[in-house]
Amino acid sequence: MKGSLLLAVTLSLCAILPAAMLADSSSRDQAQIDRGRYLIMMSGCNDCHSSGYMPSEGTLPESQWLMGDTLGWHGPWGTTYPINLRLFASQMDEDEWVSVVTTAKPRPPMPWWALHEMEEQDVRAIYAFIRSLPVEGTEAPAALEPGVTPKTAYFQLVEPQEE
Numbered sequence: 456m457k458g459s460l461l462l463a464v465t466l467s468l469c470a471i472l473p474a475a476m477l478a479d480s481s482s483r484d485q486a487q488i489d490r491g492r493y494l495i496m497m498s499g500c501n502d503c504h505s506s507g508y509m510p511s512e513g514t515l516p517e518s519q520w521l522m523g524d525t526l527g528w529h530g531p532w533g534t535t536y537p538i539n540l541r542l543f544a545s546q547m548d549e550d551e552w553v554s555v556v557t558t559a560k561p562r563p564p565m566p567w568w569a570l571h572e573m574e575e576q577d578v579r580a581i582y583a584f585i586r587s588l589p590v591e592g593t594e595a596p597a598a599l600e601p602g603v604t605p606k607t608a609y610f611q612l613v614e615p616q617e618e
């Protein structure tokens with residue numbers, strides 16, 4: 456009798472413990488995702504990487520975030536397009552993401568120095584958030600060499616004329 460009670464208690468503990476551990480790790484994951492969302496908003500990634508975010512004054516729904524933009528940035532570096540971060544992040548695991556974004560020096564106007572300075576746990580939180588979004592959208596247009604006029608809409612850096 457005692458033995459079977461002990462067995463029952465042990466068995467039910469076995470059933471409860473993994474569930475509790477899972478709940479704990481999934482709330483940790485959710486906290487990580489929420490932190491990533493916050494960092495994306497605060498560090499301006501949406502301003503360039505989410506088409507329509509700036510004109511919407513930050514009200515673009517999250518379902519449309521981080522899929523890149525066809526609005527080019529034109530200057531002495533050529534023309535660059537903010538990439539689709541959902542596709543980009545889906546092509547690598549978290550450790551690769553950390554090593555790429557903390558060392559890469561993409562062309563202007565990408566503020567790569569902010570990612571180089573960011574705490575590693577925050578770089579990981581950004582990855583967690585991006586990977587929580589469905590892998591959607593198309594690749595941004597390929598960057599153009601200096602001197603090539605873009606066929607898309609673009610911002611242009613105009614140097615002052617020599618007097």
Ligand code: HEC
Nearest residue numbers: 498499500503535536537538559561562563564565566598
């Ligand atoms: C002012 C506009 C702008 C902002 C703000 C911006 N990006 Fe970018 N980003 C770009 C552009 C443009 C490119 C493409 C550069 C190129 O083609 O060389 C790019 C490229 C990238 C890349 C590709 C790096 C590689 O190795 O190819 C990553 C990753 C990235 N951005 C992440 C971010 C994150 C995360 C944030 C927020 C912390 C952010 N960007 C903020 C414009 C921006």
